Amino acid sequence: ETGVTQTPRxxxxxxxxxxxxKCEQHLGHNAMYWYKQSAKKPLELMFVYSLxxxxxxxxxxxxxxxxxxxxxxxxxxLHTLQPEDSALYLxxxxxxxxxxxxxxxxxxxRLTVT
Amino acid sequence: TQLLEQSPQFLSIQEGENLTVYCxxxxxxSSLQWYRQEPGEGPVLLVTVVTGxxxxxxxxxxxxxxxxxxxxxxxxxxxxxxxxxxxxxxGFPNAGNNRKLIWGLGTSLAVNP
Numbered sequence: 001e002t003g004v005t006q007t008p009r010x011x012x013x014x015x016x017x018x019x020x021x022k023c024e025q026h027l028g029h030n031a032m033y034w035y036k037q038s039a040k041k042p043l044e045l046m047f048v049y050s051l052x053x054x055x056x057x058x059x060x061x062x063x064x065x066x067x068x069x070x071x072x073x074x075x076x077x078l079h080t081l082q083p084e085d086s087a088l089y090l091x092x093x094x095x096x097x098x099x100x101x102x103x104x105x106x107x108x109x110r111l112t113v114t
Numbered sequence: 115t116q117l118l119e120q121s122p123q124f125l126s127i128q129e130g131e132n133l134t135v136y137c138x139x140x141x142x143x144s145s146l147q148w149y150r151q152e153p154g155e156g157p158v159l160l161v162t163v164v165t166g167x168x169x170x171x172x173x174x175x176x177x178x179x180x181x182x183x184x185x186x187x188x189x190x191x192x193x194x195x196x197x198x199x200x201x202x203x204x205g206f207p208n209a210g211n212n213r214k215l216i217w218g219l220g221t222s223l224a225v226n227p
Contacts, residue, residue, distance in 0.1 A: 004156070042118075042217040043157075043202075056214075090156050102147065103215070105156030 002026055004106035006091050012112045013081065021076040021109045023091030030096055032067060033103065034073040037088040049074060050096070081113045117141075118203055118218035126224040135221040137203035138185040143216075146186045146205040148177055151220070159204055182210070193225045202213055 004025045013019050025032065034046040048056035049068040063085075065077040074091055088110050092103040121136045135144065145164040149157035161170050163179035163186060174197075176189040190197055191200045202220045 006156075040219070042219055043204075045214065085141075092156075102159050102162055104159065105149075107154070108156050110154075 003095055004091060004104055006089075006106035006109050007039075008076055008109060009107060010110045010112075011054075012114060013078070014114055015081060015083075017081075018077070018079040020078065021089055021091075021111075023074040025091075025093040025104070026073055027073075027093055027095075027104060027107075029093035029104070030071055031094045031101070032068060032071075033092040033094075034074065034076050035090040035092060035105075037090055037108070043090070078111075081111075084114050086111055086113045118205060118216055120203060120218035120221050122199075122221060123219070124222050124224075125177055126226065127193055129225055129227050131225075132189070132191050133193060133223070134187055135191045135201055135223070136185065136187050137205075137218055138182065139205070142183050142208040143205035144183070144208050146183075146203055147177060147215075148186070148188055149202040149204065151200040151202060152198070157200075190223075193223075195225045195227050198223060198225050 007022045011013045033048050036044045036046055045058050046060045047066040052068050052071055063080050067075040088108045090108045091106040094101040094103045117140050127133055145162055147162045148160045151157040151162055161172055161177045163177055166181045166183045168179045174191045178187045186203060200220045200222050203218045204215045207216055
């Protein structure tokens with residue numbers, strides 16, 4: 001595998017379910033990101049991890065819980081989601097967190113909350 | 115609030131035509147990036163521009179960063195169906211939290227054979 005991979009690619013869940021999204025990067029990067037992409041909105045940065053430490057949490061509801069066990073893996077644990085949480089969830093990585101460091105994205109998980 | 119406005123929002127053209135899409139702001143950016151996102155995929159980085167007035171070419175794609183580093187353009191020559199996708203610009207602002215990438219809404223391009 002190369003680049004950034006995400007699983008699953010598609011997920012349909014009810015509002016009472018618990019699920020997890022997985023991201024893995026094979027680029028040797030030290031920073032990882034979760035983004036939410038919804039129609040008619042710019043990409044929304046949710047969480048940033050740098051060297052496995054969460055360094056940014058952009059007012060994301062607690063029903064989203066990130067986990068970064070090592071610099072190559074990132075999870076997003078989901079529970080009691082709302083229909084408005086339906087979106088494309090993108091994982092990205094960069095060499096470091098900071099100005100001009102380029103981000104490499106995974107293919108995303110298309111999440112539908114019913 | 116630092117915003118990146120992209121225009122046009124939608125563009126549908128025939129194969130072989132030329133086009134330009136724009137990314138504008140009232141704020142100064144230390145760098146700007148252009149991404150292309152195909153349906154069902156994540157954004158893929160095309161180029162980063164960092165110097166005011168800089169021009170970069172990637173085959174049939176020409177990227178320009180404005181002299182004042184507030185705007186950028188992407189010109190495609192002789193567009194092909196493979197150019198179809200959502201073109202996103204994103205930048206690191208000069209002021210404030212310059213480690214947070216600011217994103218535009220994108221230009222959705224359809225190139226018809």
